[in-house]
Amino acid sequence: MRSEKGVLGLPLNIEKGRVEMIHGSGGRASSQLFEEIILPAFDNPWLRKAGDQAVVEMAQGRWALSTDSFVVSPIFFPGGDIGSLAVHGTVNDLAMGGAQPRYLTVGLVIEEGFPLSDLARITQSLGSAAERCGVSVVAGDTKVVERGKGDGIFINTSGIGWIPRDIVLDPSAIRVGDILILSGSIGEHGAAVLAAREGGGLVTSLLSDSAPLHDAVQKLIASGPGLVCLRDPTRGGVATVLNEWARETGLVFEIEESRIPIRQEVRGISEILGIDPLYLANEGRFLAVCRPESADRLLSVLKSHPLGLAASQIGHVKAGDPTRPGGMVRMTTLMGGVRLVDWLLGDPLPRIC
C-alpha cells in the first residue's frame, strides 16, 4: 500500500536533491521523505506503523527518562556526526542514572535546502548508533523551516531506560572521603569539534570521544556496591560537573591535575585556542563518585572495559568550608600549587553538542 511516489510520482533524488518546504507539510511529500530516507535508517515494526505514537510493553519498576537537543556545528566532525552524537548523548544521560537504555524518539528540525544526501547520511548514522546501543527508535517527527530560519539540521532525542530496582545513583548521597574517578582522557569531543570549525586552520588527527557509556556503567554496577553517582561531562566539561556536585552538596571536591588523563593534541588545541581543557566537552566519558573501600575494585573493572582503559582516580571529596556554603572545586596543579576551579568564565563554547 506504500508504493506511491511523491508529487511527481518519482523517487527522491537522494544524491542531488534537497529538503523543500513541502517535505514538512504533513502530506504526501512528507510521507515520501519518511519512507525513502528516514524509515530505511531505523526500520522496525513501530516506525513502520507510522502512527502518531508507538506502543511498547514495559515492565513494572523504575524507568529513567531523558531528552536532549543537538545543535552541534559542524554537523560532521572527526569521530562522529550529529546523528551518532544524538544517540550517544541521550543513551549516556540514561546510563548516568544506572539505566539500561531501551527506546528512543527522534525529532528533526531541518532547514529548507538541506541536502538529502546529508539527511540520509545522518539518519543512517543515527540508526546504526542506536542499533549498536541496543535501543529502538520507536517514534519520530520531522519539521522543515525556511532557509535562514535554522542551521542545516537540529536533532532532539528523548529516551527511556530501565533501572534495576536496587540501583540508586544520586549526588545527594555523596559523603566526605568519597573518591572521584574519571573514565578516560578529557576534552576530545570539544577539541575535535572546535578544530573542525576552524577548518583548514587547525589540522589534527584528533577524533571526538563520542561513544555510548551504558555498557561500562552496567559492568561497574554488576561488580558490587559502592558507586554513589555518575555524570557525563558534556557542555562545560569536567570542571562544570564538579562545580555542580560541589553546589549540590556544599562539599569540597579536590582533584589532582597530574591524574587527569589528557592527550597531547587536546592540550595543543586548548593552548592555541586559549581554552582550559577542564571546560571542554566530552561525549564518551563520565565522572563517578564512589565509596573509598570500593574505589580500587571499580577502577579496575573500568580499566578492563574498552572505554575505560585510561580511567583514573583523580581526587576525593573533603568537608565543606563553612564560609563557602556552595562548596568548591580545588585542583593541585602540575606545578604543585593549588587553584580554584570555578564555573566557566569568559567566552562560552557554543554549539558543541
Added chain:
Amino acid sequence: MRSEKGVLGLPLNIEKGRVEMIHGSGGRASSQLFEEIILPAFDNPWLRKAGDQAVVEMAQGRWALSTDSFVVSPIFFPGGDIGSLAVHGTVNDLAMGGAQPRYLTVGLVIEEGFPLSDLARITQSLGSAAERCGVSVVAGDTKVVERGKGDGIFINTSGIGWIPRDIVLDPSAIRVGDILILSGSIGEHGAAVLAAREGGGLVTSLLSDSAPLHDAVQKLIASGPGLVCLRDPTRGGVATVLNEWARETGLVFEIEESRIPIRQEVRGISEILGIDPLYLANEGRFLAVCRPESADRLLSVLKSHPLGLAASQIGHVKAGDPTRPGGMVRMTTLMGGVRLVDWLLGDPLPRIC
C-alpha cells in the same frame, strides 16, 4: 545551595533581558536561566533535581511513546502559543493511541537575542498546559544557537502515557461499513495562525482550537466497545488523515461536505487565502473510526463533552476499488457532486505547528 546568581551575581532581568550564547554553555549562566525562568514554570521534584535524567515509577503494561517538534510561526497566535501547543500536540498524539498521558520531556532550541520575557511567557504557558493535562514535565534541555541560525524558539516535547490493557486502536482494524466521526469544526488552528501571520491584513476574532483531547478520548473508551482508531488532523488537516487511512487500508473513505462542521470565519479566511479548509491544521480535533453499531452511542458521548459539542458523523468506509490499490477519499459536495479528496497538492502551509 542554589542561591548563587549568574556571572555578575545579579538575577536575570526578565523584563528587558535577552537570551545570550552563554545561556547555552552548560555553565553557571545556563543554570541561572534554568533556575530563574524554566524551573519556576514546571516546579516538581524531578526537575528540581536537575540531573541528566528523571526516574519515574511505571506500572507493568502497555505504554505509548510520542515525540513532536514545534516550529509554529508566529509563536504567539490567537488562542494559544508555541508553549501550550507543544503540550497539546504531544498529549494528543498519546491520546490518539488511547493512552492517558503521564510524563513529558521538553527540549528548547532558542535563538540568541530571544527576549527573556517571551521565554518566561512561553514556559509558563507550557507549564500551565501540562498541569491542566495532568502530565508532569520531568526532564528538559535548553540549547542556544547564534542569531540568524534559528527563529526565536523551537520546542520539542516527547511524552509517555499509559494504555489500559484492553484498548487497541489501530487503523489496520478498519472494516467496510465503519463510520467516520469528526469531533468538531475544522481548520481553526490553521486559519488562526495564517491570519496572525498576515498581520494587520486579516483581522479576525478566530481562535486556534488548540486543546488536549485525552479526556474526551477516555470518555469514549469508557463508554463501551466499538472504537476502531483515532487520529488528530494536524498538519495536512482532515484530508491528509483520511488519505493516510485510505492508503493504509486500501479502502474507500466517503464523506459528506454538508456534515463537516466549519465556522463561517474559517470558510472566509480559506477563501481569501485560496486554501481548502480540509487541508487546514487542527490542534484540538480528532477523527474517529468506529463500528456502525456503536456510532450513535460514541457520537452522543462525544457531544456531551465540552470539546465535542459540534461532533458529527461525517461519512463511512466502503470497499476498495481494485483499480486503486491505495484506496481513496471521496466527498459528496454541498452542490451534490462527488469529488476526489486527494493528498495536499500545490503550495504547502509551512510552520503551522
